[in-house]
Amino acid sequence: MYDSGTAVAAALEAGGAELDDAQRQPNGVDLTLGAVFEQAEAGVVSRNGKRVGDREEVAAEDGRYRLGPGTYVVRYGEPVRIPEERIGFVLPRSTLLRNSCTLDTAVWDAGYEGVGEGRLDVGHAIEIEQGARIAQMVFARADHEGTYEGEYQGEGL
């Protein structure tokens, strides 16, 4: 069972997100584009740890990112707090898909708080305005043991 968009909006606002009406969707809340980065060195995923490789921020021109084909890391524009008994999923706006682009996203754990990131795959050159809606977050009810306490907790806040 998924929460309504109104319930997702209430949870995000309780976590400090400032939402405009266009972000409020029937089944979730649209997240906006905060910043774009290009990976500059190798990261590490090992059995006992991980490290995110350095990245360089892409400059917006007149508030717009003009992105050529390739892989980017995006930071969303809103802080997110995933309530207990919920799991979060972020899906790309279909307009990205219709323009040969997409977002790759992972699980948003109960108890996570922060300004999250995702992988933007640009299959054809695209222009995206900073602050434009790029994704939708939905919440599903979920059992869980414990809450998120990893090193991304509090990122970007």
Ligand SMILES: O=c1ccn([C@H]2C[C@H](O)[C@@H](COP(=O)(O)OP(=O)(O)OP(=O)(O)O)O2)c(=O)[nH]1
């Ligand atoms: O697309 C996503 C998915 C999740 N998150 C946030 C919320 C999630 O709770 C946290 C950690 O995600 P995950 O557990 O998948 O990352 P990990 O690499 O396993 O990190 P950790 O070892 O801290 O669990 O990152 C994002 O920013 N973007």
